[in-house]
Amino acid sequence: MNIVPAPVDSRAVLSGYVRARVVTPELLLSLAAVAGSIGQQVREHGSFACLPATVMANVCNGMYLASETIRHIEKEPSLHFDADTRENLRAC
Numbered sequence: 119m120n121i122v123p124a125p126v127d128s129r130a131v132l133s134g135y136v137r138a139r140v141v142t143p144e145l146l147l148s149l150a151a152v153a154g155s156i157g158q159q160v161r162e163h164g165s166f167a168c169l170p171a172t173v174m175a176n177v178c179n180g181m182y183l184a185s186e187t188i189r190h191i192e193k194e195p196s197l198h199f200d201a202d203t204r205e206n207l208r209a210c
Contacts, residue, residue: 132183156180
């Protein structure tokens with residue numbers, strides 16, 4: 119099994135996809151990295167409501183990029199997901 123690390127700038131990958139709608143091999147890894155980062159930052163502060171303003175802006179930006187990416191990949195004909203994965207994407 120080959121494990122591919124997420125790109126150094128996952129947010130840039132998501133931004134590029136949202137802007138140009140070009141699927142790259144790094145897209146899904148970047149989405150996972152950004153979603154994981156959001157979760158980690160919220161966990162570190164106990165809840166979304168407890169996030170300091172400096173962290174809140176970063177988290178909100180990540181949430182926007184992730185949600186827009188998900189919205190577009192659900193319609194992307196070149197990406198095929200099993201039923202469970204599709205359901206998980208819709209839950210985001």
